[in-house]
Amino acid sequence: MPRPARLVPAVASALALALTLTACGGGSARDKIGASGVSDPYFPKAGNGGYDVTHYALTLAYDSTSRRLTGTAEIEARAKQDLTSFNLDFKGMKVTVAEVDDAPARFHHSGHHELTIRPPDALDRNATFRTTVHYSGRPETITDPDGSREGWLRTADGALALGEPVGSMAWFPGNHHPSDKATYDITITVPEGLKAVSNGELRREETKRGRTIFAWRTAEPMATYLATVAIGEYDVRRSKTANGLPVYVAVDPDQSKASAKVLARIPEIMRWAEENFGPYPFSSTGAIVDRANDAGYALETQTRPVFPGAPDTALLVHELAHQWYGNSVTPASWRDMWLNEGFATYAEWLWQEDHGGDTAQATFDALYDHGENTYENLWAFPPASPTSAAHISGDPVYQRGAMLLHKIREATGDATFHDILRGWPTTHRHGNASTSDFTAYVEQQASDEDFSAIWDDWLYGSGKPDHA
Known part of the structure; x- marks a missing residue:
């Protein structure tokens, strides 16, 4: 006779969750459950359905000796449908209490990805609500599909939180997909002598009884992957741009001398x-410079990009350009990553062109003629269609993305292209946009041009395109 079927772990987990919710009084046909993912083409379980977050208030305390993080996340949101339960992305740490609108809520947390919360009373569509989650533990470092490290990175003197693409779920619960942006208050308590640096503006710094509190506020919408916390010994430099924009720079003392000259160019x-890109979309700027081995890459964390060691000018230009392209106008899904990286890479080309280096045309020609000598996978896939999650930061996304923009410049001429550079982030300021949104925008701005060959060959086409 047939052997009894064995429950695979995913099925067993789903059954356990169903039994948990049934025991909580749920499981009926009337349940309205927010989806546990937004079906992103590369990270289908990232994000959650059923609600839209408007604000995160994160209160964190980090012990650099035990490396434990204690946190309270207050998440203000609006229900997009009737909800009897909903999910938050959260990995690793232990959840002790969950509340919805100050009332205790039942929850289930596997520790692997999803925190499912069942409010005591069903939420109506369009209702605003506040979820509070108390948690603690040692936050995890996550290895991306491409092998890079994100999440909560331990450093010699503290920690560094980096979130692209899904690492932020290692240190706070939330809706961790770029399509759901929100404002933030992040308050961090650390041992006296350390600093805690985050996004936006520093609202309060106070030391008492051997601990220092740093309270940061981000008043403009931000995707979760752009949130950061850097804890350690930093030399802090405050200044302003010519038009009065605050500049806050935090540098590891080990990198202070090496980075001083380039950071002075902010x-x-x-x-x-x-x-070139239009009015700056945020209320402060700056940088965080850690040691080279603390993170293996730079990241455009909002208002305050992170660098692994002293950056050169090109890298600083790249990450600051992201504040327009990627941070203010944010991709609708991870398939649209080239809208971040293609623009930021082309910003490097333009800076070089405007400051006595090669023209953008010369850079394009060199890439076309022998770019594969430097970028082995340059022609491996089109920028708008990475072959897998491991390739969303691949060479074609950056280099071919920039080459596509240069083809648009060739077709439109400099004046119209300049209007596109400025108009695109202005039109979608603090919002989300997709590749199809971009192609439609370009066609609208240059309606007398036929871009079909450029889209077919440079945006979506496989292999090395023909170039006259």
Whole structure:
């Protein structure tokens, strides 16, 4: 006779969750459950359905000796459907209490990805509500599909939180997909002598009884992957740009001397960027410079990009350009990553062109003629269609993305292209946009041009395109 079927772990987990919710009084046909993912083409379980977050208030305390993080997340949201339960992305740490609108809520947390919360009373569509989650533990470091490390990175003197693409779920529960942006208050308590640096503006710094509290506020919408916390010993430099924009720079003392000259160019780069990309979309700027081995890459964390060691000018230009392309106008899904990286890479080309280096045309020609010598996978896939999650930060996304923008410039001429550079982040300021949104925008701005060959060959086409 047939052997009894054995429950695979995923089925067993789903059954356990169903039994948990049934025991909580749920499981009926009337249940309205928010989806546990938004079906992103590369990270289908990232994000959650059924609600839209408007604000995160994170209160964190980090013990650098035990490396434990204690947190309270207050998440303000609006229900997009009737909800009897909903999910938050959260990995690793232990959840002790969950509340909805100050009332205790039942919850289930596997520890692997999903935190499912069942409010005591069903939420009506369009209702606003506040979820509070208390948690603690040692946050995890997550290995991305491409092998890079994100999440909560331990450093010699503290920690560094980096979130692209899904690492932020290692240190706070939330709706961790770029399509759901929110404002933030992040308050971090650390041992006296350490600093805690985050996004936005520092609202309060207070030391008492051997601990220092740093309270940061981000008043403009931000995707969760752009949130950061850097804890450690930092030299802090405050200044302003010519038009009064606050500049807050935090540098590991080990990198202070090496980075001083390039970081002093932030006001100059910001002035140039505003001329090319339009008004700066945020209320402060700056940088965080850690040691080279603390993270293996730079990241455009909002208002305050993170660098692994002292950056050169090109990398600083790249990450500051992201504040327009990626941070203010944010991709609708991870398939649209080239809208971040293609623009930021092309910003490097433009800076070089405007400051006595190669023209963008010369850079394009060199890439076309022998770029595969430097970027082995340059022609492996089109920028708008990475072959897998491991390739969303691949060479074609950056380099071919920039080459596509240059083809648009060739077709439209400099004046119209300049209007596109400025108009695109202005049109979608603090919002989300997809590749199809971009192609429609370009066609609208240059309605007398036929871009079909450019889209077919440079945006979606496989292999090395023909180039006259």
